[in-house]
Amino acid sequence: MATVSHIPTDQGFLARPLLAMVRWIAELGDLVMDWVIGVGNISVFSLQTFGWMCARLPRRETLIPAFYQIGVLSLPVVALTGTFIGMVLVEQSYVQFRNLHLEAKLGAVINLSLVRELGPVLAATMLAGRVGSAMAAELGTMRVTEQIDALTTMGANPIHYLVVPRFLGCLLLIPALTIMADFMGVVGAMFYAVMLRGIDFHHYLENSQHFVGYFDMFAGVFKSLFFGAAIALIACYRGFHCDPGAEGVGRAATAAFVYSFVMILLLDLLLGIALNGVYFSLWPEAPKLF
């Protein structure tokens, strides 16, 4: 920022350490200011998105391509990764559980991990990587090539036309992707445990049913709504505020994924704590593994 360049440089030998400290403080101040401005900008951007979403729904011809891109095209990759994660969990946990002669309890631990944590986080990560980056790059290119300005000059609000359909797509379809990741993870884990590790199907299933309740599934899907909203808002904001040129578009796409991923993990922690609080206040006598 410009404040740094205003600090005089020729202050003599004794003033140099002081000058260096002042410069460091100025740079820190600039960083804090940039951060505060960034948070303010994305908050305004989010409020505008909510405002336009409530004002009127986008047209069908903008919603359907966004939903297809976000939901339908993400399903195979989410299903595939869900399956492998389920199988890997069994592979990594099996030996320890067998040493304790508790391999039949694997279903409880793995399915609980899948529906409460891994399913939603995995679906959200795939969405951020596959769709979030692409949205940031697409909107960034539209910004750089003045297509967003063109929308405005033709009397179409860019947030209503471009952001709201993507936001709704991420918000409404991420639960479906999460359920798909959960389901394929559960199926993959069961297949690996029963068919390849020889765990008794009946006990595996019984433990799973006993420990995984409706609240666990609700918790995973509920969290995913926040992940979907965060991915859409961060990706669209990054695209809208893209720096000029190909480098700017690339940076916007990368930043969209990195910030989304960090936000997913942060939200996961905060929502996990909140939902656990709700769970234990509703059911103080939760089922115990041992």
Next chain:
Amino acid sequence: MVSASSETRDPQRPLVQLEGVGIDFGRQPVLRDINLAIPQGQTLAIIGESGCGKTVLLKTIIGLLRPVRGTVHFDGRDLAKLGERELTRQRIRFGFLFQQAALFDSMTISQNVAFPLRQHTRKTTEEIRQVILARLAEVGLPEDILAKKPAELSGGMRKRVGLARALALEPEIILYDEPTTGLDPIMSDVINELILSTRRQHPVTSIVVTHDMRTAQKVADRVMMLYPVTRLRPDEPQILYDGPPDHIERAADSRVSQFVRGEAGERLMEMRQHNGR
């Protein structure tokens, strides 16, 4: 016409009026104290070297950028005081041809030209198709490009599609941002002719931002030259020339004649000194 047109407008009142407009990018002033009145029906060419704020001025006139100082009035309305809905109603009285045409990549040519019609009119699909064909014919483009994507067209064709899209709602004022930049001399002249024929066929006011003197002298009945704020003294006006195109070569200010003749003068030396070489 779909727009909220000027039912009872005073013919003496300028269609566009800027008073004391200033715009800064960060701490860098780009426009300083711009005063400008454009009467209805006039074709104004805004010339000046790259980075002098021509495009910024154009975007300020349509409300894409908000001035930090001064006011922009369109047809008597202060753009800064308009709500979102009213601003949209005023914006669709404009047509804007962007420097790189700014066609929507994801749409076909037909969908691009139809876009403003679908947004702001209740025309049927067939009526929209007729308008698209009429506009494309006006800019000399064949029907067989309708299903193509913008990436499949040449630069000149994209510019002409951009013009067809800008004309779709029969605007009262058209803003051209560097309409001939990046085109060969023949295609540049085709665009110049299109600007003239548009003016003949529609009673429009036009603002053409360009650094091509041939365009300015051919299409405009008034030329205004902007100069970069960073190269001006604090007391100097940013508009160095404002008058008829045929007088510009006799302008008293040597910076104007230097631009018109396209002479570098001492500029390269200054740049080297500025960069410390």
